[in-house]
Amino acid sequence: MSDNPALRQTPQPETAPRTTETLLPPVDVIEDGAGITLYADLPGVPKDRLHLHVEADTLTIEGEIALPAPEGLESIHSEVGLPLYRRVFTLSKELDADRVAAEFAHGVLTLRIPKVEHAQPRRIPIQVG
Amino acid sequence: MFYRSLFPRDVFAELDRIQRGLQQGGGDLSPNIRGTARGGYPAMNVGTTPRSVEIYAFAPxxxxxxxxxxLEKGVLTVAGERTSVLPPKDAPATVHIDERFSGRFRRVVTLPDDVDPNAVDARYTDGxxxxxxxxxxxxxxRRIHIQ
Structure with missing residues (x-):
């Protein structure tokens, strides 16, 4: 899908105990000169049930769905069959994990991950000899 | 399943049912003429209580x-549009992953016959x-009194 080394998806390691099954939220990832913007669809997750972790070079997005359900609700058709979202990305060195900015509105998470200063683009003059 | 395997009342009907279930990705108990738009946008969950039918459209x-x-003649239609966040082609940006839906959408659900078209409540929360x-x-x- 993406061979960009900057924001690689981490394959789920077989050895790590996965206690629960989770939904994989769809994302858009766009890179420009100053950094990376990530959009993730997490419908049904209230703000207080969204968890973002940046640990070393690993970014984890987790969210728990909380829907209002009247008493005695019986499901007759279900396309969203799990209550948890989870997706893990590996960040590369030129991204500044300490300055990640997050916004969450209408079930869409927007993450802005800037590049560290020295990694930002410079125009390289070409000498004509 | 135990009951079914002990008393196969109609083996061919049963095979047909299983085959159709497989074709539709299984799991859908009430396929209808509009098909099973699994994977469409927005994803939908539908549930019932004795007093109401609850529809959840995941449209972030x-x-x-x-x-x-x-809601018309027992058919509920949800339509709208989601704008793309992707940069224009000439922008100095690279799209690495493009999975989210964008554009116009429309989904249709058949509701049970006994719904009241005048008592509908719609709310948009957390997408x-x-x-x-x-x-x-x-x-x-209703509870029926026995004389």
């Missing part, structure tokens, strides 16, 4: 004003459109 990132919900349709009073369970 939509301006609620652009959502159009219609989920929750539509609650009351069932007609006559169809709700």
């Amino acid at each position: 990132g939509i301006d609620p004003a652009s959502l159009d919900v219609q 989920v459109l929750h539509i609650s349709v009351q069932r007609k009073a006559a169809a709700q369970p």
Whole structure:
């Protein structure tokens, strides 16, 4: 899908105990000169049930769905069959994990991950000899 | 399943049912003429209670004003548009992953016959459109007194 080394998806390691099954939220990832913007669809997750972790070079997005359900609700058709979202990305060195900015509105998470200063683009003059 | 395997009343009908279930990706108990739009946008969950039918449309990132919900002759339609976040082609940016839906969408759900088209409540919270349709009073369970 993406061979960009900057924001690689981490394959789920077989050895790590996965206690629960989770939904994989769809994302858009766009890179420009100053950094990376990530959009993730997490419908049904209230703000207080969204968890973002940046640990070393690993970014984890987790969210728990909380829907209002009247008493005695019986499901007759279900396309969203799990209550948890989870997706893990590996960040590369030129991204500044300490300055990640997050916004969450209408079930869409927007993450802005800037590049560290020295990694930002410079125009390289070409000498004509 | 135990009951079914002990008393195979009609083996061919049973095979047909299993085959159709497989074709539709299995799991759908009530396939209808509009097919099973699994994987469509928005994803939908539908549930019932004795008093109401509850529809949850997972439609994140939509301006609620652009959502159009219609109930006509027992058929519920949810339509709208989601704008793309992707940069224009000539922008100095690279798209690495492009999985999220964008564009116009429309999904249709057939509701049970006993719903009351005048008692519909729709709410958009955390990117989920929750539509609650009351069932007609006559169809709700009543306790019958025994003389």
